[in-house]
Amino acid sequence: MASDNQKQSKVNYQKLDNGITLITVNNPAADIISGGFFFSNCGSLVEPLPKSGISNFVSSVIVKGTKNYSALDIADRVESIGASLGADGGTDYFALSLKTVSIDFAPMLELIGEIIQFPTFPDEEVERERKITLQSIRSQKEQPFNVAFHQLRQNMYGDHPYGQSSLGTQASVTQMSADDLRQYHQQYFRPDNLIVSISGRINDQEAFDLVNKNFGSWRPHPQSASAKAIATPKISTNPSHQVITQDTQQSIVILGYQGVEVADPDYSVLKLLSTYLGNGLSSRLFVELREKRGLAYDVSAFFPTRLEPAPFIVYMGTAPENTEIAIEGLSQEVARLSEIKLSETELQGAKNKFLGQYALGKQTNGAIAQTYGWYESLGLGIDFDLEFPQAVAQVTAEAAQATAQKYLQDPFISIVKPE
Amino acid sequence: MQVSTFLANQSLPINIFTLDSGLTVIHQHLDSTPVVAADIWVKAGSMMEPESWSGMAHFLEHMIFKGSPDVGVGEFDWAIENAGGTANAATSHDYAHFYINTTNTNIAHTLPYLTDIVLRADIPEDEFYRERDVVLEEIRASNDDPDWIGLQLLYQTIYQTHPYKRSILGEVDLLMEQTPDLMRCFHRTHYQPENMTIALVGGVDRDQVIELVHENFQKFCIRSECPSFKIEAEPPLTEVRRHELELPRLEQARLMMGWITPNASNFKQAIGLELLAMIIAGSRCSRLVHELREEKGLVLDIVSDFAIQQDSGLMTITALLEPDDLDLVESIVCDRLWELGSDLVSEQELARAKRLLISDDTFAKETPSQLAGIYGYYNTINCLQDCFAYPALVTEFSAQELQHLARAYLSPERYASVRLKPL
Known part of the structure; x- marks a missing residue:
């Protein structure tokens, strides 16, 4: 863009x-x-x-x-x-x-x-x-x-x-x-x-x-305390594989990897990897699992922006008999990010997509007000709106691979499927 | 250059051209943005399917993305997204449309990909069978969604002759019988210039648009002809037509009520029905939301909606509620409709509904892609000129006119009622 x-x-x-x-x-x-x-x-x-x-x-x-x-x-x-x-x-x-x-x-x-x-x-x-x-x-x-x-x-x-x-x-x-x-x-x-x-x-x-x-005349309630650090419980590091059986026509397969918080230097790298895997019609998961193999209608990835470590998610809905193939397909595509270095074309393509869509995402006044207010409320400051795309643009193939090796190893797996 | 009819109208913010070929071009220049939206609308929705071809229009929408003789599989997606843009498509009963969001620096490079795959879809044999599996997954996923099932059932209950009764996704057994040749026939019959509108909105000027359209809309496929069939007008409902379905995994019952109204050619009536939808259950202050959600706590949610369609409008009222309250809620809804036909709405209520509709209209026209979608859609259902008169038409509606409309079309004795209950 x-x-x-x-x-x-x-x-x-x-x-x-x-x-x-x-x-x-x-x-x-x-x-x-x-x-x-x-x-x-x-x-x-x-x-x-x-x-x-x-x-x-x-x-x-x-x-x-x-x-x-x-x-x-x-x-x-x-x-x-x-x-x-x-x-x-x-x-x-x-x-x-x-x-x-x-x-x-x-x-x-x-x-x-x-x-x-x-x-x-x-x-x-x-x-x-x-x-x-x-x-x-x-x-x-x-x-x-x-x-x-x-x-x-x-x-x-x-x-x-x-x-x-x-x-x-x-x-x-x-x-x-x-x-x-x-x-x-x-x-x-x-x-x-x-x-x-x-x-x-x-x-x-x-x-x-x-x-x-x-x-202008608003003052804090006397019983309130100003901002303080939040103590949250520890996050699990023992991946699990859980299945819920329901009367559905499709199986839902979700793989979750423990990612990082927005302030972490690896955040922008994982964001780019998530874009590469799951964003749009030319994304890796869409091309490999939907376009080439017809396994899914909905197949994608997301990695939310959070103050504490966010999950890195890939998922798809597929016919029940393809459940195992789906788990294998998704985990192989994620594992591939650790095994190989993305080509210059792949990396640049993902960046172009990310940067273009980031700009397209701020077309309405509602989206503009939301973006700046949200970044400021997370303590990132309004300049994050410039720093974040810059950080994504600077990700190298080496950093992408090293980051995948660091975070995208053992997934938590969650399945919903019929008997 | 074959710009034959230039419908110059100084009061409209858009340029409308009709080319000699019959293609309609709608353009609006917005100099505040570098973004350009291009949206191609084709009168080739599921309404145009011969009955045994059910699902063809939507399946074709998928196959368009498999490219043309000059654009290989995946090449379109890569070209658009690698240039920082987005692409997608949708199919309804009245239309299929294909759109990209890009920038003024990329439109000349990306639009040719879009027009080529839409005009000259190749529909390769092996891709056809692979993509059919994707459509089958889409049907499975939809069947796991109770709201989708409810809406299909409502359409089937309310329309018994018109093709609006059909699922846009199609029937699985009929889909399995379709072939690439039949699909090519559907494409070559309907994807022709007189059935097509392109809306180009954003940071692109008139001269650029004329050049872009001239360069990219020449190569239509040789015409074909689908088996002919007659679209039967839907006779009016004469009773309450009911359908009930029990579903597994349902936590809340659904009540969906529907009324057939006149088609899109009567735009003023359509606006009146939108006002009525707003007054009935379109906002927090609306009658049914206030009474059933806020005062009586009988529903988790209730909403009314008016959908303008080419051959018939559809008013719906949908509620999420406990199964035990279904009868009570349906009877209250009918009582309130009866009141709308017998008493005038208050000036305050009418003024509020008008302001809400006019604001919604303003809020829905903020981006190039929203505008391109609106222009393409309204032109496809033949009421583009009317859509610019929207705020004026809303403003001039009187309480008496609304009362007449409610009496004429929203009968508490003639409607379709669908209920979903937990198994």
């Missing part, structure tokens, strides 16, 4: 007096403004097992009542001006998001200011969302991939928060109280934990004035 003629929007970075970080991108292309409101040092990663799912629970109730507005008032305010408002308990952060036609941004920012600073977590809304969350946890089991992935995650991560679904467990969601949610809010929703990331038809000063007006 040619970045030379891309009209790079300038990214502006400011701090408010109370510690809020404000990132703005003035992008006048469409009559839209998107905002991401990220809280760092929270999300699933800070959830102890008995409170597993609390971030998600907070995200479903936080928009359902504040000091001045009921759930219905909030929904009506958002919808009467045709805006969209979301809340997401992420893996390593908590985020709210907003999208409006430009002129409606100010009133929506006022509303989200109230939601963030003064949510009430009404008992009846907590009960309603609890019931729906418990149903959603059950519904996850309807998709064979979810079942297989859940098994893999538990085997790889054990009691570490990455071992659980972001929804939590039946037990944890049943037990949590409205006070637990309030306490989570008091502890993690602090101005010095908040990153506001805005992209769209708005200039830096307008954005600053609006954010300052709605959040």
